[in-house]
Amino acid sequence: MRSTNLDAAIATGAPPQARSLPGTAAAILVPLAAFGALAGLLQVHEQWETGLLVLAFLAALVLLDRSRAGRSLAEACRTQSGIASTSAVLAALALLWTFREDHYSLLMVATVALYAVAGVGLNIQMAFGGIANFAAAAFFSIGAYTAAVLAGHTGLPHLLVLAAGGVVSALIGVVMLLPVLRTRGHYVALVTIAFGVLLRTLLEVNDTFGGPQGMKIPGFAPFGSDFGDVATIAGFDVSFYLPYALAAAALFALAFLAGRMLERSWVGIAMDAVRTDEIAASAFGLSPARWKATAFLTGNVLIGVAGALYGMMNGFVNPNGAGFGESLIMLSIIVLGGLGNFWGAIVAGAVIIILPEKLQSIQEYRLLIFAVVVIAILRFRPGGILPRPLRTLGRQQGGAS
Template identity: 75%
Template structure:
């Protein structure tokens, strides 16, 4: 049976005009201005003002006609929105070029968002609840520690190897994952994460509980740790890492969009939505779920490899269940399947608690209240993924 062409469709969007393009430029710029303000904030009133503005913006975009029109404009002008966001990131990095802490936070947010793109492919596309994402993230870092520290392999290939090794070890989970459903999948992945952490702690070759040192990232012979100036301007050595993390995120973003708009993405979506109906049309649920799982693990592993090289060390604590829950929280809070929602959630979950440290006694309480408020009023996450509508263009 031939269903005809199948397409990805969101809410109807009017033809693009100057005003829509202006909105598509302004929204990401304002979002990154807010992130820059958060990173630079030193007083409690600034942080409170940022939180109030953030929550007010959510209500504006969700509950008002102007907000919904702005959302539709950004979706209708995706290329303009993405280009504006890329330029805003570069401006943000240059503005903080001498700030070690701010650049470290930006790089951490970018790499966590990259890992969560892989987790989104598994959960939002494939329907696989992976509670061992932090374990695979740490595997990527250990791969970088072994290859960068004991071989002459170019560091760009070390990053690629981090993804390949992580995807290959994910094959160990495929059989039990594909033979279980629902919460049993979650239990299998939790057990794998616990087992991997225990193995790393007792393995003296990999440093045991103390972990391993990792050489800094040095593509094409340029050691990022020695960079102190660019074009005559003094910069933090974290600036190259932040740029590399942003580039890695952009590549993962492009890969996810290509997958989403391809026949493979449609097949994975169909298998997740109704495996029986997908099987009727010749789609193998096991094959496409495995594709989503391995593709997501590869992204997580590459992000973990660069994160380990940026920090200079890795230990088994990074593979803990709590770290996996944090990555899952980012995916759910941001909105399943939405990449920019993942970025926003990464900033909320990673940067906000750090900026609330001056009020140590109340920071976790405020952070938890913000997360609960977001999920209460936006149960689909900060930026829910538009529904995919499968149908025949000819109306058949």
């Protein structure tokens, strides 16, 4: 049924019309199921339950990828991304409300969302701009340190503090532009690795920003009242992490939207062209330097903003967060999730951040397991859990217009 649709569409040159009723149902149900699984992961306590959930997750992944029905489910979510996104937003809100009193789960969810915001930034840098940034955690920490200085020592409104986190992170990125733009591939990777190590060591040995102890950061108070003091919303008892989780989710929604809009525009095509073939791109009048710089700095803004909110949520920041290992985790999240797929960052973030917390008994082996899982996915599914879909444009967009 669907495939004849597609063939007809191709024959006429019209964009595929895939708005069938079962397709719409799929676009609604798949995000619901995904967030249901996340809720399950947050809920479970027993090791065997976690294990079962992981197995179910893997099975779902294999089914989505290998079975006909699974592939058309995935296709339905792609062609009706507007419906799928709406369903995801509602599911996320329902999830947050369900866990409204659970400090720990909310903290986990907020962390995943903020790492995913940074993931959008990192995706813009790597998946679009082709710049391997191995210092994401360093720029994330720069955002947090900025928040510590500005929120702790000035009266700047906190929404501006968040923005400042992004701006400072981008400005410090400017220092690295010259080596980043003049080099490619592995050399860029080294520049960022060197920067990350440098920044972390500097924060550690220099006492201006608190040395190894780091700095305290006041809680996020965008409209005058500190999120940390929130205890009830509309008469319901809630954890003070609920507003943080909501803010983090909202930030992700914004970052997602902005990233998606950039991707589905001339800018997105320009970045892809520069990344894939600098020579062809410059022969057609694009400046590789301009687009790499744009990708790098835009990405840094998002990473910095995420870091600022993360810092305010945690109440402190120290040099450990800027380390190479942390950067590696952020990078793993987007590569595992699927380079260029913003939803992938949420899925992989949940796997990498929440799962180990649930497997306390194998705490000792968590790095080992983490490493094995990353290798397995990259070896057997190089596009990540959710590979980046082809760009859809114009009338194709979501089938909406």
